[in-house]
Amino acid sequence: MRGLRFLFGLGLVVVGVYFLGQNIIFTTQTAGYWWRPLSAAATVLSMMAGIISLTFFGRSGQSMGWFCIGLAMVLAIASGGLVIRPTSLWTFFVAMMSFVGGFRLIQGRSLGI
Numbered sequence: 001m002r003g004l005r006f007l008f009g010l011g012l013v014v015v016g017v018y019f020l021g022q023n024i025i026f027t028t029q030t031a032g033y034w035w036r037p038l039s040a041a042a043t044v045l046s047m048m049a050g051i052i053s054l055t056f057f058g059r060s061g062q063s064m065g066w067f068c069i070g071l072a073m074v075l076a077i078a079s080g081g082l083v084i085r086p087t088s089l090w091t092f093f094v095a096m097m098s099f100v101g102g103f104r105l106i107q108g109r110s111l112g113i
Helices: 002-021 036-056 058-078 089-107
Strands: 024-026 082-084
């Protein structure tokens, strides 16, 4: 039963990523600012460091991993390589509810419905 709950939660998280991912575009050719190449390289390196830290270092590297992923998001926006298209409130609501429900099921908590 626990494995089924985990798989259903993972499916809900994937649905949330799908709904939000439809409105996010990553591009390399936007504005020609002087910091764009530096920021783009730092984005990739920071994201890789965060994923490696979360995957291999367990509890000890968890805070550093999330910090690196957050830094990568900020750098992606600063580099101009991330374009967010307008989204409807309904799509945002479905994505957030999928994220929250999926993460609660993955953690083993009930949805409270």
